[in-house]
Amino acid sequence: MNEVIRQLHERKSVRIFEDRAVPDDVKNEVIEAAFEAPTAGNMMFYTIIDVTDQQVKDQLAVLCDHQPFIAKAQLVLVFLADYQRWYNTYRAAELDVRKPGVGDLMLACADAVIAAQNSVVAAHSLGLGSCYIGDILENCEQVRALLSLPEFVMPAVMVVYGYPTRQQLDRPKPVRFGRNHIVHENAYRTMEPQELLGMISERGDKETVEQLCKRKYMSDFSLEMNRSVTEYLKNFGER
């Protein structure tokens, strides 16, 4: 296993950080690694918000399903899918252009997430732990106001970073599902109930499917995320 692959296997989410600042040179390497990610048409359809204001971190911790560790992270980056910059650029060049559509936005989301993952890999290589926060999709009206997001900009993911505590380093990484369930050859293979339920038990999850469903799918945060995104996309669709 080469060093890159070893680190990909080793990386795990970190949610408890040491009270130790991230030096500027480390932060710059993490951010600049994001820029080196593949990006559709080399257009960089994303903007990164570097959240340095503690009050903004505190509010994000509340708005993102009350996760206090967000407020304690030394580095907080919000990766925004950004079609506004290119739309404004086209208009600055006095071109007669359509407004961005949902397809444009989805492409921008892919760009933003890929950039985020580069930053996560870079952070790990520098001894810095990280955790994605998908809940940035919730409470869209308040998050948009807090971050002053224009019309064609949407948060894709937030990532929080910090130096891991010993306990976090020693914590085992969650086990993944077997390759046979995840990689299908040539076409999608719909799984039978027996395989689906077996997949969960093979992994040795402590939670039952019912508990997982309640916690992840039928939960308030999940309903709120869907309300938020649907509401935002409604405006997009009408253009």
Ligand SMILES: Cc1cc2nc3c(=O)[nH]c(=O)nc-3n(C[C@H](O)[C@H](O)[C@H](O)COP(=O)(O)O)c2cc1C
């Ligand atoms: C899109 C996305 C959203 C996530 N959102 C959260 C979150 O809001 N809070 C959290 O504690 N972890 C979050 N995670 C981290 C996952 O829980 C974690 O990646 C998963 O349990 C696998 O563990 P590992 O990263 O340690 O391998 C998120 C991960 C991804 C990729």
